[in-house]
Amino acid sequence: MPLGTGVSARTSHQAQILRLLRDVGACTHAQLVDFAEIGRARLAVELDELGAAGLISHGGKSRSRGGRPSPVVELGHDLRFVGVDLGATSVAVGIANSQLDLICFEEEPSDIREGPKKVLAQVHDLIAKLVATTAVAGISGIGVGIPGPVSYRDGVSVSPPLMPGWSQYPVRDQLAREFRCPVRVDNDVNVMALGERWGGVAKGMDDFLYVKIGTGIGSAMVMKGAVYHGAAGCAGDIGHIKVTDDVPCACGKRGCLEATFGGAALARGALAAAHAGQSPVLAERLATNRELTAVDVGIAAQQGDPVAVALIRSGGRDLGRVLAGLVNFMNPPLVVIAGGVSRLGHPLLAEIRQTIYSESLPLATSNLPIVLSEIVETAGVLGAVYSASELIFSTP
């Protein structure tokens, strides 16, 4: 089993150089001198050290557009980043090369409620399997996304709801010990936002607001190319913003956004409507499947069921109101809507958009695209490999 390569940037210049090579590809020495604002002598020292560590390799195609040819460097060909996306009911793992292209990806059912020992053993086996099948020589770093609040600094979950055994469990340190490489652990929505920025609709955007509507609702604030984590690492946790005085929430308070919208709230609303005889379509689906989920609401809405359409519209309006306030506050240049429930079709996105556009400041919305995520399955893993590269490409 190949273990970690144990190398990372040692100076901030090295970190700058590595990120540039990741983001734009091979560069000439001249380009690096310009970008990093260092002399050629200093650059040579940094490149020697990076080369000896295998973080860069010399050669590659020049991008020079005339003038005296300048030597070219690119990222080391053997760099491999592992991304782990832990969900409530599944675990996905991928391995990426130095340019963060996924060279393999695998997803398995899993149950986060079985606790960290069992789930991390599954993660370990999945990584080992992919490493073996793709003949990886060494792992440079691992990024992990976990549902619920994460202490970014300590690499542990902090009091995640409905995840027994995970609070304060040393996820980062255990994986780092097992694979002998640096590991970064973050909240799953933050990680997905980084994936969307690397390979999705937010590509190249330094600032945007990312909103994930799954069973619950979370968000990530991307600023200057990085996720803003906040003091306790829970920035973006918008699911318990109060939107009404009614409706008890699982958190113990009343009127939280998640109590009125998200996969769980839609399922509850659908069940109530089916039992009350308000929706023959939902009642029929309940009789057939013995349960109702947000997917059933989406299908019923597509069939024109007025109750299902009303559930989606009302939820979209509640979410839209929260987002309208956040758009005023953050004034982002882009809002990305992601997560399984975001795929419920036109009525949802239309309602969210209409609410934001009508309730936010004209100045904040005059030039604001509100779009669906473009990468559904791999956003988490892609963000996790990006997160791992950020860890290696920064000073300790």
Next chain:
Amino acid sequence: MPLGTGVSARTSHQAQILRLLRDVGACTHAQLVDFAEIGRARLAVELDELGAAGLISHGGKSRSRGGRPSPVVELGHDLRFVGVDLGATSVAVGIANSQLDLICFEEEPSDIREGPKKVLAQVHDLIAKLVATTAVAGISGIGVGIPGPVSYRDGVSVSPPLMPGWSQYPVRDQLAREFRCPVRVDNDVNVMALGERWGGVAKGMDDFLYVKIGTGIGSAMVMKGAVYHGAAGCAGDIGHIKVTDDVPCACGKRGCLEATFGGAALARGALAAAHAGQSPVLAERLATNRELTAVDVGIAAQQGDPVAVALIRSGGRDLGRVLAGLVNFMNPPLVVIAGGVSRLGHPLLAEIRQTIYSESLPLATSNLPIVLSEIVETAGVLGAVYSASELIFSTP
């Protein structure tokens, strides 16, 4: 009339060095080498250029704690930054030395509704007067805070409400031409937040949420030591976040935060209560002063008037609800409450605190001070001189 010195940092290393000297005072060459991660030879080149421009001077007291003595540098003694704080009914100007200590400060009544030509002429005269009385040799830069939305990039107000003639007026370019120095224009709340960070309760805090309750309500998000401006420069504009379905707002929508709280809303509420015979205290103050303001509400509340107390509590709860959502979203380590209306006494701060603590996530509030601003009169000017120094101490 002395004009601009026309000098500023030319490289990012120079900018780093200047900011360090501003923030911590005199430094040895050894400290600068460590901080800026550059070789001694390169440092010498940068320091020569900074010295020739008058941005630094050699000498000063060494802070070395033993070891071989290292030469010491500090900021140029002649650096002078001008701060301008434009309010709705006043204009304040101050001049600071290189360490951003105010060496003079003056405030005059003014009416922003008289338009930019008249108000900027008053600003010009006030600056000229202070420059003359304090024998300033040259102005390094000017910072300006303006009420309402500002395009940070273009240095102009953008559609500010109740400020005829100001939209798109070239405030920055006019002052830059008149005083031949760099000028930075920003929203007044953003500028006050920088002042609070430089010399108030947020001193040394890289991240915090600053909330100003004046006639209206605004906020500033400070992140990594800088104000986050957002895509259109209107980040922090929370006065028109919807808090209710009732109450028409001056902006044309219904239920905005400013429609239910802030100086104007309190005055409206007080007037209605006085006319309706619900508050003898407010009715008496109205009869005496022929008008009612937020100050009257504060005095009436201190006298135990239940209507005044209820107005403050209800407004504090509305603001607290908005802030509870923003605290969940941003997870700041500190919330600063500022502005004239924040001085209404204990019931207001108590209500804001209680609402935030009860409606935000426990993780986001477990370690969250919510405090009153410590600098009331000079926050705007102090932030403006800081803003001017940021402009000079950064690369163009």
